[in-house]
Amino acid sequence: MAPRDTTDSPRLRIVEAAVGLLESGGPDAVSTRAVAAAAGMQPPAIYRHFGDKDGLLEAVAEHGYELFLESKRAQFDDTPEDPVAELRRAWDLVVEFGVSRPGLFAVMTRAAGSSSQDAHRAGLEILHGRVRRLAAAGWLRVGEELAAQIIQATGQGAVVTWHSTPADRRDPALLTVLRESMVAAVTRAEPAVPAAESGPAAAARALRAALPDDADVLTEAEQHLLREWLTRLAAQS
Template structure:
């Protein structure tokens, strides 16, 4: 996502100052006066550029998403060999960000502005790409949309639980347990599509083999048509 400011622009200086104050002192520390002083500017500049404090916090959220997406994209494997391990790595990345930068993470989750929403959608595209690769490999045991929701819910839940637990009682084993519970909930122990095969032909072959002869959800005509389509797709992958 393209940014609207450069690293030496007044807007960028103000956002960076707001982020630093937020992470060191929480939302209460992000007053227009304090941010202006930290950025070496006058308070009217904040109102001119962001409208009000809420507008500034929206810009902070957008900035946080941009940083997070940059990290995710830098670590994105264009051709992952193990879709389940890719899932684990992506979940760990989100949770680590939320644990290490709790105040920014909270502001990002509350943001409703267009810029933050666009960045959030970009992050979701990466998530759905991971889920789609799991589905294509025959690993998913639930619907793709439900899988994505479970991944998001367990990640946010892990961060929330971590920060609500007294520091002397926090155990990293909790994060591992939650991650593995998520993996177990959405993936199979063995893929329904052979790992040595790629493309729709392998998936069609696996689905055709799994179809019951008397599926109640489909009429006889629908079952016949579906089997015909799957047979064509299977044949398309033959040498």
């Protein structure tokens, strides 16, 4: 992989300015004029370094992969004792990155198919190495290529679902369940969450789901109160 730009590189200044605009104002904020102004340069500098806006976004994606790879390399051993635990931690790291940096993650995901993304290819090599360690240890349930695709798809899907869900309805348990579904699909390891639940909370969820919207036996106020009680019971673990 090519060496990263130094901190005083005009190219890196432009990329970091674009990342800042992307994360503060979303994709619409990343115009060539705005990026140039944020980087303290003139718009022609962007075309000189990147060709066009698409070239700039490819560089932003590459920068994002480099940042992500740095965090992965700092947190993982080359020869982990437990490859399944390593898989869980790596998946969590991807999702945490995507949840905390949605704009950058979206640009990285869109650019993932580009063969020119050196950092992306390096990330894939790490993923495939992780899958090979699972296979060598006898943990793998499916073929290596399919396993890698499942790991990628569930991680990206978790991030997209999280951000597409209204903030007041986001439940961190979703991420745990998706991760363990991935582990169950890819490996022979037991899920780290219970497969089924019984007791008052489960019963309350079932009753709440079964209640008709217009139960004639109850007044509107009684229906509202019953649903509130069931919601409280259903939230108990």
